[in-house]
Amino acid sequence: MNAHTMQSAAVLGSGTMGNGIAQVLAQTGLSVCLYDIAQPQLAKALQTIQANLDKGVEKGKVTAADRDAAMGRLRVSTDLMEAVKGVDVVIEAVPEKLQLKQEIFQQLGTHLGPQVLLATNTSSLSISRIAAVTPHPERVVGMHFFNPVHIMELVEVVEADKSSSAAVEAAMALSTRMGKDPIRVKDAPGFASSRLGIAIGLEAMRMVQEGVASPADIDKAMVLGYGFPMGPLQLTDLVGLDVRLNIAEYLYKELGDRFLAPEILREKVAKGELGKKSGKGFYEWK
Numbered sequence: 001m002n003a004h005t006m007q008s009a010a011v012l013g014s015g016t017m018g019n020g021i022a023q024v025l026a027q028t029g030l031s032v033c034l035y036d037i038a039q040p041q042l043a044k045a046l047q048t049i050q051a052n053l054d055k056g057v058e059k060g061k062v063t064a065a066d067r068d069a070a071m072g073r074l075r076v077s078t079d080l081m082e083a084v085k086g087v088d089v090v091i092e093a094v095p096e097k098l099q100l101k102q103e104i105f106q107q108l109g110t111h112l113g114p115q116v117l118l119a120t121n122t123s124s125l126s127i128s129r130i131a132a133v134t135p136h137p138e139r140v141v142g143m144h145f146f147n148p149v150h151i152m153e154l155v156e157v158v159e160a161d162k163s164s165s166a167a168v169e170a171a172m173a174l175s176t177r178m179g180k181d182p183i184r185v186k187d188a189p190g191f192a193s194s195r196l197g198i199a200i201g202l203e204a205m206r207m208v209q210e211g212v213a214s215p216a217d218i219d220k221a222m223v224l225g226y227g228f229p230m231g232p233l234q235l236t237d238l239v240g241l242d243v244r245l246n247i248a249e250y251l252y253k254e255l256g257d258r259f260l261a262p263e264i265l266r267e268k269v270a271k272g273e274l275g276k277k278s279g280k281g282f283y284e285w286k
């Protein structure tokens with residue numbers, strides 16, 4: 001399990017995070033298979049990656065040759081076993097549902113040898129519980145990337161109860177190879193980042209619900225008053241309201257009332273107001 005010699009990867013789930021992770025892995029020189037159950041999502045993911053790389057070329061951050069080489073290293077599949085065949089590392093980025101992730105890790109564990117690093121991009125779920133269903137749980141770790149993946153430098157590498165130091169070190173080294181700046185965290189609910197980020201996000205939503213101020217003004221308060229690069233409500237729109245609701249529900253179960261999701265969040269998710277990806281959340285997106 002040597003991150004420096006890894007040549008191929010599979011990324012499971014081609015949504016907001018999956019397409020970003022696949023892009024950066026391809027830019028790092030790995031051949032990447034992006035897997036999803038939904039073919040239209042895969043087509044959309046390839047368009048998003050192409051657009052991100054085109055923007056990089058426009059800004060002079062990526063050469064046209066590197067963009068084309070990265071696109072050439074990407075393929076897509078709707079067949080899980082075909083997607084992961086022969087890969088050195090799998091990074092899972094399907095929706096934040098424990099049972100779904102466990103089903104996938106069980107299949108991966110049964111079909112892939114113990115030398116394959118298995119990582120989940122979960123924002124908050126217990127890596128130990130995901131790993132528990134897998135033969136050779138020692139090769140399972142969390143690799144928690146941030147949105148947008150091609151820009152954000154942080155990766156939380158999460159060490160589960162049974163993760164081997166070889167797996168944790170491989171995930172740290174792979175993150176560095178991808179140009180990221182990883183931190184090593186124990187498997188506690190919400191890790192180092194989501195727990196605090198969600199607490200601030202939920203409080204900002206309660207303030208909107210109570211009419212304390214508009215979303216734009218609450219965000220402005222944190223940007224101008226506290227030096228946040230982006231307000232918590234705008235961030236929620238970028239992350240996805242459904243994603244944040246799932247995390248809040250999980251942290252509520254694990255850590256109690258302080259993570260109870262506000263009614264406004266539940267209502268918006270029920271109406272399909274999921275943030276930027278659906279055109280509306282706490283803001284309107286064109």
Ligand code: NAD
Pocket residue numbers: 012013014015016017018035036037038041092093094095096097100121122123124144145146147238239240243
């Ligand atoms: P998303 O809803 O944008 O994408 C999920 C993708 O998974 C969709 O393309 C969907 O078609 C696909 N999918 C659904 N069921 C599947 C299955 N059984 N097999 C394969 N693919 C399936 O979600 P996202 O925001 O990319 O989040 C994915 C994971 O990353 C979650 O665990 C989330 O908590 C975590 N995460 C999200 C963010 C963020 O900012 N959005 C940040 C860090 C981590």
